Amino acid sequence: MSDSQQILEEVTGSEYKHGWVSDIEQDIDPKGLNEDVVRMISKRKNEPEFMLEWRLKAFRLWQKMTEPHWGNVTYTPVDYQDLSYYAAPKQKKELKSLDEVDPELLRTFDRLGISLDEQKRLSGVAVDAVIDSVSVATTFKDKLAELGIIFCSMSEALQEHPELVQKYIGSVVPAGDNFFAALNSAVFSDGSFCYIPKGVRCPMELSTYFRINAAGTGQFERTLIVADEGSYVSYLEGCTAPMRDENQLHAAVVEIVAMKDAEVKYSTVQNWYPGDKDGKGGIYNFVTKRGICKGERSKISWTQVETGSAITWKYPSVILQGDDSIGEFYSVAVTNNMQQADTGTKMIHVGNNTKSNIVSKGISAGRSQNSYRGMVQVNPRARNARNFSQCDSLLMGDQCGAHTFPVIDTRNTGAIIEHEATTSKIGEDVLFYCNQRGIDTETAVNLIVNGYCKEVLNQLPMEFAVEAQKLLEISLEGSVG
């Protein structure tokens, strides 16, 4: 357990601590989107032909689609022609080691709290950092390569392992899956690729940090994780962005494939800039995340702590195809001020004896709106499917809203599905009790909220859990009395 007092001291007074802009020279494409832009992105990255074809297919599908508006969120429409689809830190040549990275860029990582150097030596976490759209450095690559693990940027994967990318990209989230996924498929500029070979247990956490730096750009990264038979990997994703008055679009796609007896744990701490107190600025976070438990006894587990973004629209899902496979979703979603979140999961039971577990903890403060949207689907031939869902909402103050939209769609009578839900407020008597022990109200709220989220926070790797706790505290600062 981390020391909450120390954490409070660290965060007092800070609003959004990642709101700085790095002074890095950048290549930014002119605004607008058409086939030429798609071709140019692909060309610039020297991609194989299949990739360009796939992008163009996605782009054509996207053109025929309309932006979905079924989410419980409202926002000013995005002008897709007024965005720049590619922004990369300017680099003069290929980088061979961290020593060659722009020092300003390294300082950026320091401020993010992920000094790559430090990470490399001390923590045993391999980091792939993506600034704006381009992956800038991947640590620990050599060490991982010894085990046959591939962990690199998507661009690199397309050069070095095109056959793997071609085999799996779009296999879980197809090019035309939905409006934002189609857009991502057409213009994604980088992201992370990870392949764990048969029987290998990845000895360290793999981590990706995403950061939007440039103004007037969208970020579209794409992550693909393939865990071959009997392998295991724990993957972490963190994100931050500068404070800007305008809204910025982030439309990412994450695909996970777990083969027989493989296990993938994917943890996210999402801290995109949420906008100011009046709802000005902030990131539109429209993300498609889906995994498939392809083989028997495979397992995919999503854990997310969502504190940032002006709008969040995201449903990390699992297709339980293999018999005896397991899907899990653990989520804490915090909204404060004018933030809106519509998030949850989909568990699609296809194989026999499949199990899914959903724990969602929503916290609403300020004038925010927080929705849980979930679907548990059991196909006719999925025998003995089991699901347990727990959706809790915590309200702070009387201006915010909490909503749940759970859908259960079962076509097999043998399925056992349980759904529990609670809504609560932090009571005056609990706060007074804490006060009487010498704990001020702000600290008391943090203590109570951390307790409330414990089940989810416990799923996170240690270092991430500490970071997540700090974030919860910053996010809820000033939300009580």
Place this chain on the structure above:
Amino acid sequence: MSALLDVKNLTAGIEGKTILNGLNLTVNPGEVHAIMGPNGAGKSTLSSVLAGREDFEVTGGSAEFDGKDLFDLDPEERACEGLFVAFQYPVEIPGVSTTNFLRTALNEQRKYRGESPLDAMDFLATMKEKMKVVEISKDLTSRSLNEGFSGGEKKRNEIFQLAMLEPKLAILDETDSGLDIDALKTVANGVNTLKNENNAFIVITHYQRLLNYIVPDFVHVLHEGKIVKSGDKSLALELEEKGYDWIKDEVVA
């Protein structure tokens, strides 16, 4: 010697209704005071007002605690100054262990006093020592605070917190209510061990029973918001025998 708590002519109430009506009470270090009285006399209001519960409004009089104006301080400041209330109905906090809760409380109080936070090892050592005093099990301290605790366990946990936080003045608000005789003895034993010449206790109770185990230096009878009679421990026995009507009659007369 200056008083630890000096309450003068205190009037207070809730939603416009006066409950405390000119209460006087002086508590010195090293003393144990028992406050007794019938239901509705204002016993629990007194502890709420001293602790600073917001619903209650102080309309007159003063209260000095260790030389400071109590009503100038926020509830958490009063706690940090050394005022502790063992509640009649302790709250539950899901997901927060007693250990974590107490570590936060103790370190907040240390911070207030300008001391550095206790590190994990020292904290656990202190905990181990104090757990013996109140005979509380490790299982209980690692569970979520009061969640699923029995009535007796909750009260014992209050006394455990008292032991950990070492206040100057502890108010036990009907801590004996709902306790069986064994739990009562454990609670009393804890208080007796913690009692010393520098701290003081106010034991609020409806029954004389607890006072067999925690022997008070003074017994006060609260009636209609003021202390109408004070005496030594024999007064408690007299009350037990004659009931509260005897006091009421005496006051009227």
